[in-house]
Amino acid sequence: MSLWPLGLMLLFFILLFSRWRWPLGLALAAAALAGGLLQGVPFITTAQGGLPQPGSAIWRHLVEGAFVYIDPMLIMVAAFLFMQVIRENGLLSALTWWILRGLGKRPALLAMALGLFVAFPGMLTGLSTASVLTTGAIAAPPLRRMGLDARRTGAFIAVAAILGVVAPPVNLPAMIICAGVDMPYLGFVLPLLVLCLPLLAASSLWLAHGALKSGDAGAALDEVDKGPLQRHGLRLLLPLAVILVLMTGPRLLPAHWPSLGMPLVLVLGALTGLFTGDRVALRPAAEGALRQALPVMGILAGVGSFIQILTLTGQRGDLVLTVLQLPAWAAWLGIALSLPAFGAVSALGSASVLGVPFLLALLGKPEIWVCSGISLLAALGDLMPPASLACNFAAQVTGEKNYFAVARRTLGPALLAAVWALAVMAASPWLNRLAGGG
Amino acid sequence: MRFVKPISMKEHARALALLAAAALLTVLAGKDFLRQHLVEDLWPSPALSARQWLSHWHAPLKGGRGDSEVFVFRGQEEGGRVLVLGGTHPNEPAGYLAAVLLVENLRVEAGEIWVLPRANASAFTATDPQEGTPQVLALPDSLGQPRAFRVGGRATNPLDQWPDPEITVHRPSLQSLSGVEVRNLNRSYPGRPEGFFTEQVAWAIHRIIEQEGIDLLVDLHEAAIEYPVVNALVAHERAGDLAAAAVFGLSMNGVEIALEPSPANLHGLSHRELGDALPGLQATLLETANPGQGRLRGRTNAEQLLLGKDPCYDAAQLIPGMNKVKVGPEGLPLAMRVGRHLDAVRELCAALELTRPGKAVRYTGPPTLAELDARGMSPWLRPVSGLDQPRKAR
Numbered sequence: 001m002s003l004w005p006l007g008l009m010l011l012f013f014i015l016l017f018s019r020w021r022w023p024l025g026l027a028l029a030a031a032a033l034a035g036g037l038l039q040g041v042p043f044i045t046t047a048q049g050g051l052p053q054p055g056s057a058i059w060r061h062l063v064e065g066a067f068v069y070i071d072p073m074l075i076m077v078a079a080f081l082f083m084q085v086i087r088e089n090g091l092l093s094a095l096t097w098w099i100l101r102g103l104g105k106r107p108a109l110l111a112m113a114l115g116l117f118v119a120f121p122g123m124l125t126g127l128s129t130a131s132v133l134t135t136g137a138i139a140a141p142p143l144r145r146m147g148l149d150a151r152r153t154g155a156f157i158a159v160a161a162i163l164g165v166v167a168p169p170v171n172l173p174a175m176i177i178c179a180g181v182d183m184p185y186l187g188f189v190l191p192l193l194v195l196c197l198p199l200l201a202a203s204s205l206w207l208a209h210g211a212l213k214s215g216d217a218g219a220a221l222d223e224v225d226k227g228p229l230q231r232h233g234l235r236l237l238l239p240l241a242v243i244l245v246l247m248t249g250p251r252l253l254p255a256h257w258p259s260l261g262m263p264l265v266l267v268l269g270a271l272t273g274l275f276t277g278d279r280v281a282l283r284p285a286a287e288g289a290l291r292q293a294l295p296v297m298g299i300l301a302g303v304g305s306f307i308q309i310l311t312l313t314g315q316r317g318d319l320v321l322t323v324l325q326l327p328a329w330a331a332w333l334g335i336a337l338s339l340p341a342f343g344a345v346s347a348l349g350s351a352s353v354l355g356v357p358f359l360l361a362l363l364g365k366p367e368i369w370v371c372s373g374i375s376l377l378a379a380l381g382d383l384m385p386p387a388s389l390a391c392n393f394a395a396q397v398t399g400e401k402n403y404f405a406v407a408r409r410t411l412g413p414a415l416l417a418a419v420w421a422l423a424v425m426a427a428s429p430w431l432n433r434l435a436g437g438g
Numbered sequence: 439m440r441f442v443k444p445i446s447m448k449e450h451a452r453a454l455a456l457l458a459a460a461a462l463l464t465v466l467a468g469k470d471f472l473r474q475h476l477v478e479d480l481w482p483s484p485a486l487s488a489r490q491w492l493s494h495w496h497a498p499l500k501g502g503r504g505d506s507e508v509f510v511f512r513g514q515e516e517g518g519r520v521l522v523l524g525g526t527h528p529n530e531p532a533g534y535l536a537a538v539l540l541v542e543n544l545r546v547e548a549g550e551i552w553v554l555p556r557a558n559a560s561a562f563t564a565t566d567p568q569e570g571t572p573q574v575l576a577l578p579d580s581l582g583q584p585r586a587f588r589v590g591g592r593a594t595n596p597l598d599q600w601p602d603p604e605i606t607v608h609r610p611s612l613q614s615l616s617g618v619e620v621r622n623l624n625r626s627y628p629g630r631p632e633g634f635f636t637e638q639v640a641w642a643i644h645r646i647i648e649q650e651g652i653d654l655l656v657d658l659h660e661a662a663i664e665y666p667v668v669n670a671l672v673a674h675e676r677a678g679d680l681a682a683a684a685v686f687g688l689s690m691n692g693v694e695i696a697l698e699p700s701p702a703n704l705h706g707l708s709h710r711e712l713g714d715a716l717p718g719l720q721a722t723l724l725e726t727a728n729p730g731q732g733r734l735r736g737r738t739n740a741e742q743l744l745l746g747k748d749p750c751y752d753a754a755q756l757i758p759g760m761n762k763v764k765v766g767p768e769g770l771p772l773a774m775r776v777g778r779h780l781d782a783v784r785e786l787c788a789a790l791e792l793t794r795p796g797k798a799v800r801y802t803g804p805p806t807l808a809e810l811d812a813r814g815m816s817p818w819l820r821p822v823s824g825l826d827q828p829r830k831a832r
């Protein structure tokens with residue numbers, strides 16, 4: 001067994017994407033198709049002796065893999081709709097005004113408060129999209145007005161959103177790893193706070209403090225359109241209240257308050273926004289949301305097909321095995337690099353495919369701390385190209401055309417996060433004793 | 439923002455071509471997806487006493503994809519009652535096929551054996567995305583003709599229960615699990631009569647045990663080779679003595695199996711929740727090691743599931759502590775894994791009589807591990823006349 005087919009598939013994908021300008025999603029799907037056929041996956045399903053062949057043709061695998069991210073896709077469309085509505089109905093400019101008036105003169109506090117604010121929906125849902133397209137969209141205008149450039153603003157939002165995903169109470173990568181090793185998702189609050197809070201403060205200051213300090217809060221405040229605020233007042237806040245309440249309720253009262261699911265929550269928030277501010281034309285807003293979400297939905301579908309073919313042909317197993325076979329000194333490096341790298345195709349996929357065997361390989365260390373560290377490394381995948389999911393959306397939020405430029409600016413904080421995750425994992429026996437764990 | 443711009447003929451043509459390609463893909467893939475809905479018939483042994491549908495115990499399941507057949511075998515003598523679950527996770531074929539071999543060969547002398555070979559029938563109609571699971575295994579019957587047995591997914595078909603929440607909140611413990619677990623039958627116990635589809639299936643199984651006075655539950659599973667609980671018997675604390683006796687019995691026959699207590703803080707599992715909810719029940723679960731399920735596995739196909747050979751797991755053998763089960767050159771064939779399950783069921787039944795006098799369950803018919811090792815599964819798969827099995831779609 002070897003990894004050359006995966007190399008060829010990646011090469012073909014890069015050619016299609018960069019040379020022949022195919023959309024990312026289609027290029028991934030085409031690379032999956034070519035790679036599968038090359039490795040002997042049948043072209044058509046035939047029956048033998050009245051029985052279907054056990055392995056069906058490649059088409060089923062392409063479609064099946066593409067459907068794995070259907071729920072995140074729905075969340076994306078709904079989140080874009082919400083963002084479009086609050087942008088047009090005036091909530092966004094009102095919030096910008098409030099934020100700048102309250103904290104414009106305290107740059108360090110402003111940076112850290114906005115970081116926490118952006119992270120919040122991710123903490124409750126475990127999804128970076130939920131952060132970037134809601135509170136991220138709200139944080140962008142004040143940062144921009146204070147003089148932070150679009151790329152750094154995007155990076156700020158993307159990094160905070162990732163840390164929100166990792167922060168408690170809901171960390172989906174960690175929950176997925178727990179499911180893979182049948183470990184209850186319990187006792188994670190402290191390790192995840194230790195991982196996330198210092199990083200959130202550090203990266204928010206790193207990316208934003210310089211610009212915020214030299215920015216002129218008074219001038220920025222004057223530029224904000226105060227019209228919606230004067231026309232509608234506090235009523236403007238209702239859509240935000242609706243989604244925050246609907247997201248928080250099921251976490252606070254799980255026995256009595258069923259989760260409506262993020263797509264519905266965001267759509268309800270958007271619908272509320274139609275009645276609480278300036279007039280919004282629903283149909284163009286919905287069409288715009290779909291248009292913005294479609295390219296990313298395509299990438300996710302392509303990624304799904306690609307991974308399914310990797311699994312089917314044994315490349316996925318080879319990849320996991322290759323990292324596990326590294327000698328001890330290189331294993332930590334392998335873990336720190338492969339989790340975010342695989343996360344570039346899918347952070348949750350990385351948690352499941354690599355995170356679970358890594359945790360099993362590291363058994364003996366306090367597994368809750370190790371699992372927390374692995375979840376952070378996997379979540380960083382959402383920053384990595386080609387998909388750079390968090391950066392892609394953050395670029396749309398800040399109006400930056402080139403999301404790779406946003407991704408490049410997240411590199412420093414991402415590196416810091418990876419080092420911190422490794423440090424926490426390495427120190428986990430000591431940390432665990434310190435925390436009173438057995 | 440305005441998005442309307444003139445569209446060229448070339449763009450129209452490209453859009454049409456893409457739509458046509460998508461339609462073709464839908465047809466090609468759809469045919470394969472649909473055939474997974476054809477339910478293969480099982481041919482119960484002539485000693486069968488009754489067959490019943492799961493919906494008998496929870497009417498809302500009637501006629502749907504969650505409904506599934508229960509096969510009942512009653513002995514002449516009074517005794518204990520055992521319920522065997524196969525196909526809780528249809529991606530674990532040894533669990534399903536061990537139940538099939540019971541259904542097709544059982545002759546019960548004392549007590550009763552109830553078998554539900556496709557516990558999550560809906561999960562047999564779909565495979566899990568990104569796993570690349572083969573849809574069927576073709577096994578020759580005792581006359582050498584192939585019979586098809588479906589391999590499904592770990593979770594209920596999304597057509598029956600969708601969308602998943604971001605987080606699954608288990609009832610009644612309120613433990614949080616990742617979203618997809620909401621469709622995992624073995625995280626849905628004790629079940630709720632008005633809960634999600636999968637919880638309703640769990641509820642129906644719960645009701646069988648309660649209403650029919652089942653004494654012993656055996657839930658048949660498989661797990662990845664790198665998973666810590668493989669070749670194991672998991673037992674609720676009330677079934678501890680019984681399980682220990684069974685483990686001893688197995689070791690006397692040369693079958694090594696680990697005894698694992700049911701974790702107290704991991705909710706939704708059959709042994710934990712049904713053991714807690716039903717004071718008359720001793721709840722157990724069996725795991726064998728399946729190379730077709732793990733994250734280290736190589737090429738995923740039916741051969742891998744049947745022969746249990748995988749070069750990646752051979753290589754993993756060199757990583758200390760990675761494989762929890764030794765993988766030799768003979769692999770971990772399906773017949774062997776089914777044999778482990780069948781030997782364990784036999785020892786559990788013997789242990790039931792030992793630990794609870796008057797609850798004897800004795801039977802003949804199904805093969806032993808030694809017999810399966812020597813001859814494979816075919817001699818115990820009843821022949822089906824003609825090539826095309828009668829099949830019905832659900």
Ligand SMILES: [Zn+2]
Pocket residue numbers: 526527530658659660
């Ligand atoms: Zn299982």
